[in-house]
Amino acid sequence: MARILIAGCGDVGTTLGLALNAAGHAVWGLKRHPGDLPPGLQPLAADLTDSATLNALPPGLDAVVYTAAAADFSKVDYEAVYIAGVRNLLAALKRTGQHPLRLLFTSSTSVYAQHHGEWVDEDSPAEAKGFSGRCIRLGEQLLWDSGWPAVAVRFGGIYGPGRTRLIDSVREGSAIRPAGPPLYTNRIHRDDCARVLEHLLDLSDPERLYLAVDDDPAPLAEVLGWLAEQLGVPEPPLATQPALKPGAETRRNPALRLRASKRCSNARLRASGFTFRYPGYREGYGALLTVNR
Numbered sequence: 001m002a003r004i005l006i007a008g009c010g011d012v013g014t015t016l017g018l019a020l021n022a023a024g025h026a027v028w029g030l031k032r033h034p035g036d037l038p039p040g041l042q043p044l045a046a047d048l049t050d051s052a053t054l055n056a057l058p059p060g061l062d063a064v065v066y067t068a069a070a071a072d073f074s075k076v077d078y079e080a081v082y083i084a085g086v087r088n089l090l091a092a093l094k095r096t097g098q099h100p101l102r103l104l105f106t107s108s109t110s111v112y113a114q115h116h117g118e119w120v121d122e123d124s125p126a127e128a129k130g131f132s133g134r135c136i137r138l139g140e141q142l143l144w145d146s147g148w149p150a151v152a153v154r155f156g157g158i159y160g161p162g163r164t165r166l167i168d169s170v171r172e173g174s175a176i177r178p179a180g181p182p183l184y185t186n187r188i189h190r191d192d193c194a195r196v197l198e199h200l201l202d203l204s205d206p207e208r209l210y211l212a213v214d215d216d217p218a219p220l221a222e223v224l225g226w227l228a229e230q231l232g233v234p235e236p237p238l239a240t241q242p243a244l245k246p247g248a249e250t251r252r253n254p255a256l257r258l259r260a261s262k263r264c265s266n267a268r269l270r271a272s273g274f275t276f277r278y279p280g281y282r283e284g285y286g287a288l289l290t291v292n293r
């Protein structure tokens with residue numbers, strides 16, 4: 001039985017924690033408001049941005065998984081959660097005399113600046129221009145520099161139960177298919193996120209970095225069209241122009257605003273022995289649509 005701390009224990013962290021607990025491990029879920037954690041996770045009320053609250057970490061931790069997410073899309077929040085929070089937690093682990101055998105950090109494919117539909121993998125430059133990708137990239141580095149064995153996992157867009165923004169936008173008629181060259185999107189189901197993290201906790205000699213996306217970096221227009229077909233609603237209209245400048249269309253459709261078009265390879269993750277429960281959007285969204293019907 002291992003002793004595992006999940007720091008910033010939200011949707012992915014809780015799903016992981018329940019699986020780890022079911023496998024016989026002792027799991028602590030750290031967050032500011034832990035009252036909503038389900039039985040099986042031991043609640044730990046603390047604020048990663050406030051070192052003084054991190055003195056009561058459980059002793060003898062074998063593994064720590066950092067899954068905190070910024071609540072707002074702001075530089076202040078990203079710096080607080082992905083840089084200061086990581087730094088504070090690492091310092092607290094040292095202060096409390098811990099020797100974790102493995103640290104995991106939930107990173108993001110937003111660390112890549114590539115946006116012309118090119119393939120990227122773990123060896124591609126990760127030189128995001130925006131504050132979000134840059135902060136997350138710094139968080140990865142802090143873990144790698146900690147002196148403890150650390151693995152960063154770069155997730156694509158997470159969807160799953162309760163995370164149905166794209167489905168809702170098609171159903172409501174507010175989605176817009178991007179015009180111009182294919183806008184490739186990368187995603188992973190929430191349950192597969194948790195399964196990837198569990199897999200990497202178990203792996204005997206992991207690499208320090210994995211991209212975690214499903215097998216199908218499909219163009220956004222294709223995904224929207226497929227969803228419309230499944231929902232029996234009209235295909236979302238095509239944007240009037242390919243230039244993705246800020247404006248009404250991009251405000252209504254955040255995927256356009258990001259302007260990111262890249263295809264992330266999951267070859268390293270698959271070579272490590274991981275198999276997806278939802279290998280593509282059809283399987284993942286299909287399961288959600290079945291539940292929501």
Ligand SMILES: NC(=O)c1ccc[n+]([C@@H]2O[C@H](COP(=O)([O-])OP(=O)(O)OC[C@H]3O[C@@H](n4cnc5c(N)ncnc54)[C@H](OP(=O)(O)O)[C@@H]3O)[C@@H](O)[C@H]2O)c1
Binds near residue numbers: 007033071157
């Ligand atoms: N959303 C995506 O598509 C996406 C894509 C790539 C990577 N990721 C990453 O995947 C990870 C898991 O995401 P998720 O969807 O599970 O996030 P989530 O459900 O929003 O959970 C994040 C948790 O972090 C906690 N938290 C935030 N600030 C904190 C602080 N200062 N101190 C302690 N806890 C704090 C929050 O709980 P309290 O409010 O109670 O503190 C929340 O429950 C995150 O690192 C995220 O950045 C997400």
